[in-house]
Amino acid sequence: MNPSTVQATVIVDELVRCGVRDAVLCPGSRNAPLSFALHAADAEGRLRLHVRVDERGAGFLAVGLGLRSRRAVPVVCTSGTAVANLHPAVLEASYNGAPLVAITTDRPIELHGTGAGQTIEQAGLFGHAVRATEQLAIAERRAGQHGRWRSTVDRVVASALGTLSGDSGPAQLNVPFREPLVPDHEGDWPEPVTGRDGGKPWSGIAPRFEHLEPAELDPDASTLVIAGQGAHGPVPPELPVLAEPGSELWHRSLRTGMWLLPAALSGEAPWLFPDQVVVLGRPTMHRSVQRLLADERVAVFAVPPASAGRVRPQWTDLAGSVRGVGALPKSWAPHPAFGARWQHTDNTASHLLDASLDAEPWATGPALAASVVAALPADSLLFAGPSNPVRDIALAARPRDDVTVIGNRGVAGIDGVVSAAIGASLAHHGPGYALMGDLTFLHDAGGLLLGPDEPRPDLTIVVANDNGGSVFATLEQGAPEHAGAFERIFGTPLNADLSALCRAVGVEHTLATGTGDLLGALRPGRGPRVVEVPVNRSDRRALHHRLRAAVTRFS
Template structure:
């Protein structure tokens, strides 16, 4: 057996022994040893292999698989720019604490800087974004090499899963291979290429959990809890009012109109004495303004896995574990009364003809999804539409790329999420997010195919910018071209080209039938008018503010 084949065989075997069940592979020449080894492991039923032609899409596919399963997932590429195309997924995994393994083939060191084709300096290419970066030595035929190969695999997997301190995250395993790069049909090697006889990893590493002292807050004070992406699960909040972002894991228990209430002019009686922050809230400006208020005591719950606390405004007074909260009943009742009034006003406004399409779609979709499904939310308006308009419910798991909150790779992430578990998966995204990852729709005829429905709100451009400062009327002269970024892509034709079933949904009343469980990859296109977005949101804001004002006046 030639050295490159032996090394790749051992690397893949050890990955399987550490718990890897899925791997993504992008074609190339220098990573041929790993390609043959991964294919053999797939044929033997030891892991499931996913082939993709685009490394960026492959990286996000692996991210989605790891995001839902919690298991480390390697994405294997050849050398050169193929490695650089993994960087967006690596960055998302770093900030979202997802165990992604960038498994990259490389040229031998003597070829670096010598003008060899497809050659760059790969060690350190991801900088501080990875938890660990390791490069194996070029295989020879020395006795004992196998132990070193297995040991380095175990180290990078341990770093990816948080077993060496700190939260889970991406790692980089770079493997230089010398020619020949293909199996030569022989099996001889100085030692048996076998791992531990019990099938376990060479070095077993167990993820640790840390504990922290209780936060020095007043358990009986008027407390508001804010839950963002990556919030530690399973905490007892003692009935305190909760504003939870959809991907926080607490959304089903949160207030329906919480983000609206914080921005209401008449909401002074709802001002908390202290705020407890779980995870990393990023969606709502009223939340950020509250956290920046020096008159409010802000505390951050420590992450047991060691993720850093969020403190954009530098107002956090302490971090620690959450003590038992017992906020005043009158305080809890005040928030729930305001929430009920705001939610009723919101629904009335959403039923009106002038309501923006995104919030209406989000409300209808969450009400239509079958129990036990998983929904991936796009990073721009879709996740905000769900947060602002949908009725929180249990039985649907909500996921999103909120680590860096980019729109790239969302289709591939959703495909990975769908492939990582049983049941129907869904994704709510905008048209630009879809177009940014059209290669995510390209799945080979022999590859595992997801049961995934993509619900695409098509307003032919960048809708979120209509709601920001640049969408104000005084910027109309420049807005449409440089922020609205209009396009004329026919999504039905795109689906036809990639073999994706397409439904053009004209009436939200037909949405339950369109998202009914079924096999395969499908797209439901919902058209909307981007020009109505800014005034539509202003109308929703006015309706909620008026309702909150009436509740506050009645309680005074």
């Protein structure tokens, strides 16, 4: 066998030994040795291979797989701009802690600086976004190399999993290959290429969080918990929790908490205003949370996300108001009165919210989110799209403890959501669902392109089609004085025919124009499938004001 084929075979063998069960591959010439090795491992049942023709979507597919499975997931690409197209997914993985391994193949060093095609400086291209960057030497026909190759793979996987640091995230392995790049069977190789340690599993440990010293909280103060992605507990049951969808604590979040928080800040509901706030993980969605954390009347403490960046530690402190960073005390029984006040108010406000949603036309964004979450089968996965959908879930849906909610909340971009949802669904043991807007769907419509031999997820994608970007309607840009420019530069209607698009890529499409259509389309079944729900965005800003007024009528 030629050296490139042997090196690729050893790399894949070690990845499997390190616990890799899914790998994503983009076709190319320079990565051909790894392509053949991955194909062989897939045929032998040692891992499951996913082939995608677009590197950006492939990277987000790997993010979704890793985010749900918590296993390292390699994405393999050829050299040049292919590597650069992984960058958005690497950034998302860096901020959401997904254990992504970018295996980027390269020209040998003697071709760098010569004008060779598809040749860039790609080792270190991802900068501080990766937990580690490793580069292998060119393989040669001699004994004694395998141990170093395997050790390098081990370090990359350990870095991605956060084995030693507790800080999971992306890592890069750059592998230069010399030609020939395809397998041959000429000559013997001086040592075995598979079966290190008799095929024993790698001894690396699972990701862990190194607990900080307990924060010096006032045990008698009225305390409110704000939880985002990466939150970890346990949290005493007496404490009121306002958690974003995607947080591990969302199942116990107060449903109308993000409607009630502005009322607490404004003085409409003074009985809900806390003396101290504990921020768990990384909440990013609600401006009222940032106003609370900046309020000088509140003592703010932070517990960093489970993957918080050990080289560059991170916790939520936009206002510079955090007084202490640590872990929640293990023995702490807060006084239940403050939590009871929040719970009683939330119960009242929840009834008011339901009545208000029922009075609105069918298929507003919040009503759709509430209906989708309520209709999901137990043990479902829900991938929440960015902008309005995840906020609609937060503002309208009843939290559930039998549904897993995740999303690309690391950088919260519109990139790769379809691909990431497919990846997460493939790693989930149960039916998968995604809720996203039409622009998010169209931005990654290529993620629906699955070859005939590719694993297909049980995934239903619900597209709230309001023909544009309605999230801007609730921001400053949506104010009446900007109406003349709004549609073209913020609303951006595209008038896309989603049915025709789905037909072109061979994906089932359903148009839901009523509750019955929606509920029928949400029954579990093989996918991916697309359920399009027309939504009117012209009233979005006024709708938000009506719902807030209705929910806070208790005051």
